[in-house]
Amino acid sequence: MSMSGLMASSDNAAVADAPPPEEARRYPSAPYAWMVVILLTTAYALSLLDRWVLTLLVQPVKAALHVSDTAMGLLMGPIFALVYVFLGLPFGWIADRLSRRNLATFGIAFWSMMTMLSSTASSFGQLALCRFGIGFGEAALTPAATSMIADMFPRKSVNSAIGVFNLGIYAGLGLSYLIGGTLLGWAGAHGGQFLGGHLATWQIVFLLVGAPGLLIAALLLVAVREPQRHGRLKTTPPTMKACFAFVGRHRRAFVPLAVGMGTVALSGYAFTWLPTLFTRVWGWPPQRFSIIYGVILLVLGPLGTVSGGLLANRFYAAGHQDAPYRVIMTSLPLVVVIGGSAVLWPSPYMTIAALAVSAFFSSMATSAGVSAVVFATPAAYRGRLLALYTMTNSIIGTVLGPAGVGFLSDHVYRSEGGIRYSMATILLGVGGCLTLFLMTGRRAYAEAVHELEAAA
16 A cells, blocks of 8 residues: 555544544644654654664674674664663653643764764774663654654554554664665775775664654654644653653553563574675675665555554444554464574575565564553553653563574684574564463453453
8 A cells, every 4th residue: 555545544543433523623734644644654764764773784893893793783782772762761750741843853963973983983882882872762663753753743643653653673774785785885986985084884774864854853853843742641740750650550460561572573683694694604795685675675665654543443443442452462473483483594585575465564563562551541641651661662572583593603603604593583582472462461461451441
């Protein structure tokens, strides 16, 4: 389905389920609301591009900084995540109180500058500091943007709008491979000549992928206004104590959801080693793999994301209040089985085919996961709950994913080809356990949604 078709179908759904006229007037016009969604989605895509482009630069950065696989795993995962996940909650608190538009603008501009500064790193410590900065800026976007989107659409259209926003995940991943691989090849072909000087190819890539974010930040500041907040609780003040009390009452729903969705983060971050896998096992240069996989992510990632939002809408229209959770339980086991076994196939093309299927269902689960949080959370706590959700599954993914694979590669499966077994161990073993835990929370989640809608 095209973007215009999606927007049209979403608008039709909003008309069919139109709220009373006085309520409808509280929402911005559909064209403006979708413009904001597209702008925020573009920012989200750029955040993934800036975060993940390092996966294509493992070999040259490793050689330039004289570090091990374990150190590269730390740079791709925990070092970035330490800031990203723990600042999510403070930024969520800010998003629940102050201008979400300004918060998102600041975050985009900051991480873009830190990406460009990564090109100047001459040691592990300097690049680690830049990765901290990227995580700091990116932590502000998701709670601010998702809260804004949830307040710009009637409730029955929120799943589709958030689904479009989550297109940014796979668009960003696809662009990181396509653009990163293309720029890497271009810089290498030109001998590192750039703007009248000479830089290493990886330095040029960091400069070029960081610059567009500054433009998006300027557009957001000029073209977008802070949306009106809807659905605030009238009797409970939006304090941190009240927020944690709400989570405590519904812990049987939110804990399995947040922890279980760590499966998607785990697979995504473990896949940061895919370019290295194809180089070590099959001798593919990073550019060759990146173009193929980038196209897969750009096509099947958004398709899965939109499908997840539309499927959740259909479940909800059929009377299933736990609609997003049902989508997760359908897609997540397939992510584990297909994605986890993909790295073990004997042929690179068989592996790519399995990765394509995994990308579709992973994006479907990702979209449904964010929608599940929004669907079960009062507006007064939404930014903080989204931050807690992101913090939980991101810690799991970023710590156990790239660093876990790097550690197993250095100390357990020590051959060049052993990286595939390191990845399979993490994806199938840990991912399978997390998915089973998620399935324990569906009934409690349905009760939480019922309570919220009954109080509305």
